[in-house]
Amino acid sequence: MSLRVYNTLNGRKEPFEPIEPGKVGMYVCGVTVYDYCHVGHARANIVFDIIYRYLRYAGYEVNYVRNYTDVDDKIIARANERGIDSQELAEQFIRAFDEDMAALGLDLPSCQPKATEHMAEIIAIVEKLIERGIAYPSGGDVYFSVEQFPDYLKLSGRNLEEMQAGARIAPGELKRNPMDFALWKAAKPGEPSWDSPWGAGRPGWHIECSAMSMKYLGESFDIHGGGKDLIFPHHENEIAQSEGATGKPFVKYWLHNGFVNVNQEKMSKSLGNFFTIRDILKTYDSEILRFFILSAHYRSPIDFSDQNLDEATSGLERIYEALEAAAQAVEGCPESTEPCPEADAFKARFAEAMDDDFNTALALGHIFDAVRTMNRLIAEKKFRKKASLVTEVRALHAAVMQVGDALGLFGSDPAAWLEKQRLIALDKLGISVAEVQEQIERRVQARADKDFALSDQIRDELDARGVILLDGPQGTNWKVK
Helix, strand or coil: CCCEEEECCCCEEEECCCCECCEEEEEECCCECCCCCEHHHHHHHHHHHHHHHHHHHCCCEEEEEECEECCCHHHHHHHHHHCCCHHHHHHHHHHHHHHHHHHCCCCCCCECCEHHHCHHHHHHHHHHHHHCCCEEEECCEEEECHHHCCCCCCCCCCCHHHHHHHCCCCCCCCCCCCCCEEEEEECCCCCCCECCCCCCEEECHHHHHHHHHHHHHCCCEEEEEEEHHHHHHHHHHHHHHHHHHHCCCCEEEEEEECCEEECCEECCCCCCCCCEHHHHHCCCCHHHHHHHHHCCCCCCCEEECHHHHHHHHHHHHHHHHHHHHHHHHHCCCCCCCCCCHHHHHHHHHHHHHHHECCCHHHHHHHHHHHHHHHHHHHCCCCHHHCHHHHHHHHHHHHHHHHHHHHHCCCCCCHHHHHHHHHHHHHHHHCCCHHHHHHHHHHHHHHHHCCCHHHHHHHHHHHHHCCEEEEEECCEEEEEEC
16 A cells, blocks of 8 residues: 555645655644743654655655744743843754654654744735735735735635634734734844834734745645644635745645643643643653554654553563564574565564554554564473474564654663663662662572462562562563562
8 A cells, every 4th residue: 555644735645746756845834933842742753754765765865843932922021021032942842852853753854944044935925916916015014915815724724704803913913814914024123133124023924834845845735734823813814825936736745733632631730731842851761752642643642641641651671571572583594695574574464554654553463463462482492493383483573673763662671671661760769779689689589498378478469569570491570660
């Protein structure tokens, strides 16, 4: 099955056929840099990082552009609160964003433009819209006239007449229609501004993305992404001003990720359920957060909670345990050049899932199937003497690692990653490694003394506290429930 994507513009899945065969231009709306990023930003950026990775895995050459909005009302207001220059604040939070994305293990986009560095391109689009009669200057502002663009609201499917009936023109705005939106805003005292044909001012929010996306990807490109909250007005207005200026289709496929709920409630600062990426990574490994986000389809809402993150931790642990066991099981065994149909079939199932609108939840299910197969084969008697089993485990291990790279997973050393999680889990339980080892030594001595009642008592006490003892040929190990 070839790749199919859900296109918000048409409300259905469509075959993915890029404008230029073999090459993909993708633009994703970045953040407005006035604060630290939250879990909603984490989801959006991880989702499009996975799409970026998978497109390359599938053989496409991808030009991925993600912008910074570094001039905006929110930035100016926050800078004024702190008594600093707005660009100083913006640069501070650009650095913070970059640090957060690196901590999440995201691949760098091809290009990360800033709005403030593209004033010439922004002004040129506004001038073109005025020339075509689709925009008008008014008191130093410039507004887009929605009534002059017949396809307005084609992305969101809203009704313009109904929206106009309930809209009002705010005090200080000089627009003709309450639905018209600002392309350029006249300068106010104390605000950053740039010279323009309409006087000093700064761009509206929407126009910057049209200018940057078209500069780096052309007047028409393949994919535009972002959260569902951007469909209206941001993406709707991007379409209007871009197609109004060029007369060409702006974007072929519009992709939008779903919302993040927190404990089944919408995430909101007012509800006090608002978590920054930095808060989350103090407690959970970044790969766990990625695994959690992958566990749901990108268009579906996802419920963020400690319980769901703990479940993601357990799932990822099972895979890392299997990868470690498989690597150890085949170590020193002769290499084979024989093909492995089972590994090829697994990769085909993975691709089929991802080709169905990037269905990562189903793709993870196939990975778990491969892991269970590896565990079953390793458990067979005299495994290392059966060349066909060794070949299959080695090939499945390599295949899981390969598809994991396409998802941004399994890049850590399994033993080190698992040990880190054990220590984190112990810390949450309020137990030290030294205490666990001390109890294991007591139990070993009790068993040597044939005091099996005490041995069982120690095991049960640790189990009640969340630590499971694992007896094996090499002695007793432990893990956290």
